[in-house]
Amino acid sequence: MNGIEQTLIGGIAGGTAIVIPALGELTSELSGIVNLGTEGCMLAGALGAYAVTVATGSAEIGIAGGAVAGAIFGLLHAYLTVYRKADQLTSGLVIWFLALGVTGVLGTGYVNDAITPLPIVSVPGLSQVPWLGPILFRQDLLVYVGYFLVALIIFVLHRSRIGLLLRATGERPEVVSVAGIHPNVIQVVAVTVGALLAGIGGAQLSVGYVGTWFDDMTSGYGFVAVAVVLFASWRPLRVMVGAYVFGVALSAESVLQTNGIAINQYLLDALPYLVTLIALVVVSRRGGRKAPEALSRALTDVT
């Protein structure tokens, strides 16, 4: 296996832990609610998935645990921001701290509990494609979930009534009211689904690629997911590109070192952030979508 191949294999697997939460955050933001608590929802998801995996012995069932754990924190964020009109950024940070504390306490016993993580699944046929096959199609289940979600979200956003309602809620909630649906409902659903996806992203860390639970194991990658959405100007394909590029650059950091290639350490540590930024600036050159209007309104109303 050569270095480039390993960089991409690791990058796709690690990047999945950012792609899925970023798609979740996109969903949430399109409805007009920012969830800075994505990091916390990921942490909750990571522990939820791990705990369920320990209890059931199945990492696949564990994913569901991660999704539920993430969604619970999302529901709280939705309640605070949609119904109590709380400041979105503040509430998001509270969600993060809350999740950090709760998972820190509940997760203590799980550090030394070994699990069997999600196995590598080769997609018949596709994994035989020279070079790209093993990179894209010899991965764990959640990597494929990531691919599927990108396609699903693109379809839902642009080809379905739900997507239209979601986007309308983010732009002009009044319009949705006229259509007979309360925009609050759409927002609560969008934020909860978004957090559920963040939870699944956390599961990719704990029961997928890394295969262990650790205190604060998301190390800020949830914030990377939020930033990717912003820089991708709310376009799902760009979100995907940004998140995978981040993962690949993170993996490249290690692979460069194992091949004895000397690069300034500070530059190397900044690499994932720099490369992602540059990649997104380049893909956004053709103009992006403007921020959902309700997003800016929601932020200025309360503060």
Next chain:
Amino acid sequence: MLRNLTFLKKRLLRRFAIIGGAASLLVSLASCGTSTASASSTGSATTVGFIMVGSRSDYGYNQAVYVASQTVATEMKNVKVITADNIPENSSVTQTMQAMVNQGAKIIFATSYGYFPYALKFAKSHPTITVLHQGGYLTGKFPGNFGTYWGEAFEPVSLGGMAAGSVTKTNKLGFVYAFPIPQTIDNIDAFELGAQSVNPKAKTYVVNTSNWCDPLKQTEAAKALLAQGADVLSQHQDCQTAVIEAAKQAHAYVVGYHYDASSLDPSGWLTGSVWKWAPLYKSIISTILSGHFKGSKYNTNFIGSFAAHNNPLVLAPFGPAVSTGMRSKILSEEAKLKSGTSIFKGPIYCQNGQLLVPAGVTPTYAQINNFSCFVRGVVGTIPQG
């Protein structure tokens, strides 16, 4: 309307204060360890604080500290132990030290490398408090209430290198580390020299993560090393579970560090270096309580070693993959180290061929602590600032 809004704002603010308060309470519940009072006789008990950078249940560096602090709590009747974990290496540690002093602490163990400047400064401004720093090395004058302590970590690490060198089929060993600090450079060099002593072809490939515990980065590092062909992984991180898990999945071997994690991968575990801090903590605390700290061996840079029979880092139990012959070879090497030999006895060369230790010379700890190159056989470069 306006009044209404102001009212709403006030209500919101109050609500947030409550939620925020609850959240931070939970966070502090998680991070600041509950004080474990062991003092039987109230009043005369001395409060000792232990501050850790990571989680006290990390199966690594911080858990070793925590376990030892609890041993102190149980075994020293006149001592009350309080602990705080997950304290970052910034001014937070100063606040934590102050909070501990406010709780009555007279002795503080600041146990992370990056706490050093804060601990030293705190000692200078609080002459009645004795501050001990774990892993630091002060070259200047010591205040009468400050000391550092550590062990010749590289000694057991070199023995782990022997185990690694003996089982590798690819002659490639992987080493994941956090920062290129002197201790780590020494450990990597000793690991490689130990491996070479039983397998001259063994090379150690290194990756740094610039983080004491980032499981995703550790996984990337471990997988990159495995892809490079490494079949034994070791590390100098605070938490070690991610690297062990990656090795386990690839059926590679593991040499542990900080804490005996053999239960995570019983068949892949070769051996490791594990901290046994309690005897040293107890000795330091007793010295302080007896009033003889100032000018003592602990009021300077205390370095435990095999030769002095007080190295706080010891060899972990062997796993099944280490042959009986190799075990006795490693144990006899350990005995030699205890009788005063050194893994760094010259001649030793840097990667670039420069002579690091001349032939026949055994460097002092201070010299070893100044090593700034990887030895021949290590693949990878030391990050330059």
